Amino acid sequence: MSSRKSRRAVQAAETQQLILNAALKLFISKGYGAASIVEIAAEAGVAVPTVYTSVGPKPVLLRRLIDWVDEQADIPALAAELMASDDPARALSLQVTMTRQLAERCGDILAALASAAQVDEDLARMYAEGQSRHIQGAHKTADWLRQRGGLREELTTERAAALIGTLLLPVVWSSLTRDFGWTFDEAEAWIFSTLREQLLTE
Numbered sequence: 001m002s003s004r005k006s007r008r009a010v011q012a013a014e015t016q017q018l019i020l021n022a023a024l025k026l027f028i029s030k031g032y033g034a035a036s037i038v039e040i041a042a043e044a045g046v047a048v049p050t051v052y053t054s055v056g057p058k059p060v061l062l063r064r065l066i067d068w069v070d071e072q073a074d075i076p077a078l079a080a081e082l083m084a085s086d087d088p089a090r091a092l093s094l095q096v097t098m099t100r101q102l103a104e105r106c107g108d109i110l111a112a113l114a115s116a117a118q119v120d121e122d123l124a125r126m127y128a129e130g131q132s133r134h135i136q137g138a139h140k141t142a143d144w145l146r147q148r149g150g151l152r153e154e155l156t157t158e159r160a161a162a163l164i165g166t167l168l169l170p171v172v173w174s175s176l177t178r179d180f181g182w183t184f185d186e187a188e189a190w191i192f193s194t195l196r197e198q199l200l201t202e
Helices: 002-030 037-044 048-054 058-073 075-084 088-116 121-147 157-167 170-179 184-199
Strands: none
Touching: 002 037, 002 048, 002 058, 002 088, 037 048, 037 058, 058 075, 058 088, 058 121, 075 088, 075 121, 088 121, 088 170, 088 184, 121 157, 157 184, 170 184
């Protein structure tokens, strides 16, 4: 009996992943508003009711994809390393790496959320919360650098946060890598060197 339950659980998880993959593909190619549950079901190779019973309606599909973001980008481990570091340059490098991994591994999901925010009030609030967390993260990094004497004396913490928050926006990564054809390594190196030159005492 337990083996049968285990097989069912594995099959259910596989079905959910098929549906989430299909949803992400269509959210990216058609936009959140234009992608329908019927199309998502067809792309996943399942019946329409299966989408609802396995995962849920479109807003739930996107929320599940967003929940997947931090795990895929390894954000908790990088954030813990940043907060434990005493080296300003290393801390700044980790902050750049965090946003690089979000953009590189989860940029499609973030783009889908931005699209969904235009047509769904709940997801618009979620998108705004994500933007707010980004700004808070920039302020936290700037405060960390100030407390450890890493920021240039003439630079206010607020201005440092503005520089960090702006250069690390997902749209900057997207512009450099998609519009101008840079590799993520090139983009990361340039963003870090620019921020280091603008922010740090050394």
